[in-house]
Amino acid sequence: MSWFDPPHVPAPAHDDPDRSVTYAISPVYIERNAAVVRRTPVFQVWTHLVGALPPIPGIQTLARRRVTPTLTTLHDAVACFRGLARPLNGERRGESTLIYVLNPAVSIAYEPAMTCVARAVTVPPNTVLTVQVQPIETLPVDSHMVSGTVTRLEYVFSDSAESALPDSYQTRYLEKMWQRP
Amino acid sequence: MTPLAQMDAGQLLAARYNSTAVYFSDSDCVEYVKEDTFTIYERVDEFLTLVWDDTKLTLMGFKLKGFRYIFETQLKPIFELHDEQFLDLVTALEAVCKDVGATLTADHKRARAYKAAMKLAANDNVKLSGDFLMNAAA
Numbered sequence: 001m002s003w004f005d006p007p008h009v010p011a012p013a014h015d016d017p018d019r020s021v022t023y024a025i026s027p028v029y030i031e032r033n034a035a036v037v038r039r040t041p042v043f044q045v046w047t048h049l050v051g052a053l054p055p056i057p058g059i060q061t062l063a064r065r066r067v068t069p070t071l072t073t074l075h076d077a078v079a080c081f082r083g084l085a086r087p088l089n090g091e092r093r094g095e096s097t098l099i100y101v102l103n104p105a106v107s108i109a110y111e112p113a114m115t116c117v118a119r120a121v122t123v124p125p126n127t128v129l130t131v132q133v134q135p136i137e138t139l140p141v142d143s144h145m146v147s148g149t150v151t152r153l154e155y156v157f158s159d160s161a162e163s164a165l166p167d168s169y170q171t172r173y174l175e176k177m178w179q180r181p
Numbered sequence: 182m183t184p185l186a187q188m189d190a191g192q193l194l195a196a197r198y199n200s201t202a203v204y205f206s207d208s209d210c211v212e213y214v215k216e217d218t219f220t221i222y223e224r225v226d227e228f229l230t231l232v233w234d235d236t237k238l239t240l241m242g243f244k245l246k247g248f249r250y251i252f253e254t255q256l257k258p259i260f261e262l263h264d265e266q267f268l269d270l271v272t273a274l275e276a277v278c279k280d281v282g283a284t285l286t287a288d289h290k291r292a293r294a295y296k297a298a299m300k301l302a303a304n305d306n307v308k309l310s311g312d313f314l315m316n317a318a319a
Binding site: 002003004005026028029032033034035036037038039040056057084085086087088089107109110111117121124127132134149151152154155156157167168172 | 188189190191193194195196197198199200201203204205206207208209214217218219220221222223224227228235236237246247249250
């Protein structure tokens with residue numbers, strides 16, 4: 001499997017965190033990042049959504065280091081929101097978009113090097129990872145087994161009062177679907 | 182040099198990052214990031230997000246959200262008038278400023294964020310080209 005072709009990923013359903021669903025990774029997200037040769041977001045898809053280091057040459061070197069990227073899937077999400085509160089294609093408030101929140105301690109980024117072109121990055125304090133998903137109702141996907149498409153990953157600043165969640169989560173999203181204690 | 186579209190996964194690992202603006206159709210945003218590295222996104226408002234490095238001190242880029250709405254309401258006439266191949270993102274940021282209007286003058290933090298994004302777009306001569314503009318102008 002190519003590092004530029006990540007597999008579908010498991011996730012808790014937005015309406016029931018105890019039910020598991022499957023999401024595809026947006027081909028647009030992968031292809032547009034490839035168009036500018038931006039590797040870091042794809043490495044982060046593997047590490048934080050697939051739950052494995054990207055299958056690139058020399059990755060064992062990174063896996064053997066003292067600090068290694070935190071492997072997670074969306075089942076490690078601490079919260080799920082719905083609605084981006086901004087225009088998104090036909091939606092004035094991005095109402096259908098789901099946002100999962102993860103709290104990995106160490107992430108991954110591209111770094112030009114001889115042995116391995118990925119490096120571990122300790123996630124700065126007050127920073128959380130958000131993952132945007134378009135559910136199947138609003139985007140065509142290639143399989144009836146897939147419930148939606150992951151369209152973006154973004155590290156964002158965390159909320160000053162609730163550091164596991166994104167800054168101003170009360171107003172930047174329309175609805176909280178669930179939050180784990 | 183091999184064209185990007187023909188590169189395989191191995192060649193993409195070794196290729197040089199091409200810092201240019203990119204439109205993501207399914208999240209409807211244009212993004213410009215200076216380097217292929219770890220970044221943190223700071224939401225300014227419903228249209229603009231700033232992109233910082235891991236020290237949170239260096240501005241690495243910006244993201245214009247709801248870009249199809251901005252293009253259709255503000256930019257399409259300008260684009261068609263000049264028959265351009267590229268869209269200057271300073272023009273796009275100015276269009277958003279016009280759209281959000283007076284609220285910017287009352288909010289200094291937001292105004293500073295827009296100024297920072299415009300300065301970066303101007304200094305780095307950030308332009309958008311490609312499929313989005315061809316499809317949108319059709």
